[in-house]
Amino acid sequence: MSSYSxxxxxxxxxxxxxxxxxxxxxxxxxxxxxxGTQTGGAVTLQSDLxxxxxxxxxxxxxxxxGKQSKHSLMLNTxxxxxxxxxxxxxxTSANPPDIYTWYAGNDADHYSKRGLLLDVSSVWxxxxxxxxxFKALSTDASGKQIFVPTSYYWWGxxxxxxxxxxxxxxxxxxWSDFLTLCQTIKSKGVTPIGLGAGTGNAxxxxxxxxxxxxxxxxAQYHQALLQGQHAFTDxxxxxxxxxxxxxxxxFDPNGTAVTWQAASNQLIQGQTGMLLTGAFFADAAPKxxxxxxxFFKFPVIDASVPDAEEAPTDGLFASAxxxxxxxxxxxxxxxxxxxxxxxxxxxxxxxxxxxNPQAATPxxxxxxxxxxxxxxxxxxxxxxxxxxxxxxxxxxxxxLTNFLQNPGxxxxxxxxxxxxxxxxxxxx
Amino acid sequence: MSLATTPxxxxxxxxxxxxxxxxxxxxxxxxxxxxxxxxxxVLVPLLVESxxxxxPAIQGFYISLTNWNGVNAPTFAGLGNYRRMVSDPxxxxxxxxxxxxxxxxxxxxxxxGLGCAMFLQRERRGIAIYRAALFLPVVFSLTATALMxxxxxxxxxxxxxxxxxxxxxxxxxxxxxxxxxxxxxxIVPALWREIGYVMVLYLAGLKGIDPALYEAAKVDGASPxxxxxxxxxxxxxxxxxxxxxxIVIDSLRSFDVVWALTQGGxxxxxxxxxxxxxxxxxxxxxxxxGCALAVAIFxxxxxxxxxxxxxxxxxxx
Numbered sequence: 001m002s003s004y005s006x007x008x009x010x011x012x013x014x015x016x017x018x019x020x021x022x023x024x025x026x027x028x029x030x031x032x033x034x035x036g037t038q039t040g041g042a043v044t045l046q047s048d049l050x051x052x053x054x055x056x057x058x059x060x061x062x063x064x065x066g067k068q069s070k071h072s073l074m075l076n077t078x079x080x081x082x083x084x085x086x087x088x089x090x091x092t093s094a095n096p097p098d099i100y101t102w103y104a105g106n107d108a109d110h111y112s113k114r115g116l117l118l119d120v121s122s123v124w125x126x127x128x129x130x131x132x133x134f135k136a137l138s139t140d141a142s143g144k145q146i147f148v149p150t151s152y153y154w155w156g157x158x159x160x161x162x163x164x165x166x167x168x169x170x171x172x173x174x175w176s177d178f179l180t181l182c183q184t185i186k187s188k189g190v191t192p193i194g195l196g197a198g199t200g201n202a203x204x205x206x207x208x209x210x211x212x213x214x215x216x217x218x219a220q221y222h223q224a225l226l227q228g229q230h231a232f233t234d235x236x237x238x239x240x241x242x243x244x245x246x247x248x249x250x251f252d253p254n255g256t257a258v259t260w261q262a263a264s265n266q267l268i269q270g271q272t273g274m275l276l277t278g279a280f281f282a283d284a285a286p287k288x289x290x291x292x293x294x295f296f297k298f299p300v301i302d303a304s305v306p307d308a309e310e311a312p313t314d315g316l317f318a319s320a321x322x323x324x325x326x327x328x329x330x331x332x333x334x335x336x337x338x339x340x341x342x343x344x345x346x347x348x349x350x351x352x353x354x355x356n357p358q359a360a361t362p363x364x365x366x367x368x369x370x371x372x373x374x375x376x377x378x379x380x381x382x383x384x385x386x387x388x389x390x391x392x393x394x395x396x397x398x399x400l401t402n403f404l405q406n407p408g409x410x411x412x413x414x415x416x417x418x419x420x421x422x423x424x425x426x427x428x
Numbered sequence: 429m430s431l432a433t434t435p436x437x438x439x440x441x442x443x444x445x446x447x448x449x450x451x452x453x454x455x456x457x458x459x460x461x462x463x464x465x466x467x468x469x470v471l472v473p474l475l476v477e478s479x480x481x482x483x484p485a486i487q488g489f490y491i492s493l494t495n496w497n498g499v500n501a502p503t504f505a506g507l508g509n510y511r512r513m514v515s516d517p518x519x520x521x522x523x524x525x526x527x528x529x530x531x532x533x534x535x536x537x538x539x540x541g542l543g544c545a546m547f548l549q550r551e552r553r554g555i556a557i558y559r560a561a562l563f564l565p566v567v568f569s570l571t572a573t574a575l576m577x578x579x580x581x582x583x584x585x586x587x588x589x590x591x592x593x594x595x596x597x598x599x600x601x602x603x604x605x606x607x608x609x610x611x612x613x614x615i616v617p618a619l620w621r622e623i624g625y626v627m628v629l630y631l632a633g634l635k636g637i638d639p640a641l642y643e644a645a646k647v648d649g650a651s652p653x654x655x656x657x658x659x660x661x662x663x664x665x666x667x668x669x670x671x672x673x674x675i676v677i678d679s680l681r682s683f684d685v686v687w688a689l690t691q692g693g694x695x696x697x698x699x700x701x702x703x704x705x706x707x708x709x710x711x712x713x714x715x716x717x718g719c720a721l722a723v724a725i726f727x728x729x730x731x732x733x734x735x736x737x738x739x740x741x742x743x744x745x
Contacts, residue, residue, distance in 0.1 A: 085709075092499060198602075200689075200693075254605070259582075389712075397693065397695075398695045427717075
């Protein structure tokens, strides 16, 4: 019967597609021990910067490097959504690409523990002018440098200057100032706090968790918690949520329904008063509204806890199995210099800050303010997923969305979160 | 038996038999050796299929028996991943949702597709426009479709404003963010796409029915319902098998809509087996458990389809 063979074939193809991905991985594990033998030749730069603007900027960078170097470099841009799940496969394959764009911190350390990343300490010898915080962030557990930061950005509570002036408000410094300010905005008939954690953007809610935890329990506790050294059922974490509950009445009731794009529009149109978001928000804002935008540092909750800030840092690492480490290190050294970083930051709308302190300071007042804020921070964190893993981010998305919708179920939400997180730490 | 009595005769006899049987030889096989061409025709697809389908499937099954995060070497875990499934509340939710999805999505798209096909089967002026309109969603890119539905479902989107316009403001929901509506809200776009596809399958089936059967039924005084019940449905049996397979496969891999709209959220309330498998394997890079989930999906799909086909064959016997 023809229908039988048709269905069987479709079925097997479906299963095959799943299996094919698995087999690719399987091959990778099988050939893991054999090192790349090729020397010389073009070096591959694997990039997940796939937005048209960013890709163009990377092409320009690679071309500029090629002009002044004897080594040749090939750019390979891959969609960010594909890049992330394939990164382990790239790194464990027998002949991996040489250089990768990625994040600093725990994620890089995770690969370094398995001996997959190239020691770039020699690049760091040329980077004496970088702040020690960057060096610490680029150093793995065994004490060698494995990452070269190129740029970073900041998070803050964004608002519209004209609206704050209209309401007679100024930037709050403390949590109680902040709550009073929320009350004032609410009395003007405007939703004080936008969120935008709807339809696939649930991760933005973890910015609130990060900041509350950093301000209440400190950056060290926060990072240890994300590494599994504390439990989400700890009273310290309970305190984070109790504080969050004080602000919940001022949150957009549709905060878990609207997309992040919609939430940023709401702020720009004056439908919400504030939005805790990353500097990339200014990239998305229409040119005309940029001058009216400003941000303030997340308010202080416990004055005895030193201020840490979120500063997600982007940069490069390289495969330990590269066949041409001279070229790899040469390119990374070049990327650490002010000229290359200037080229890179000029192409963005001025909201990323070059990692090299000698690179041109960003010209936009927003970026200047961001840079000053981060320079004064006692410690820098990366963001929930960068300080832990994408798997743990998923458990946070589940827990935080549930909390925002059902704050009354907090204790069961936290115990579920802990169970799921333990599974993640066990698998990692 | 008599052939075996003397040694000389059998050869002769066999030769004679061969001569007389020659016209029927291809059916009986016997001493015929397959030609190299036939061997090639069998072996090449088998080889392609083995490399591209069977081998990866076996690999996938093997990985489901390991703990593997894509970076470390996999460690053998026996049935650990399957045991984990038993006590995993998200898996239970995903399984229930997939069953619900199969029944609602499958049932409505089969009924709706057949209904539309019956309605649009007669050739009238301009009928092609209606058929094309119903089939159009199949052609659209899914990313675009998802964006469109996401906009419709926003709290201040078109669906909520339409509800308030007609005085049903109390029915407004944050459709995709409410754990009670998220799954159903996503079945709608999936149906919107599937009905047109099933309709085309049924239209082809309806075209294949001999009009004489209807004439005979009319002569016997059959009502339109009786014609449908006793002529149309039995005649569509072979199409039904195709439609069922398509629907089961499509609902078990209904991944795109859900991944684009909610990624299984809010808090796993609209998680399907397919989205959970993807999230586990490719976002959490927990390949062992991800493959175990893939195996569960395979067993389910295979079970449903084989179950139906066994029944269908029994009936036709």
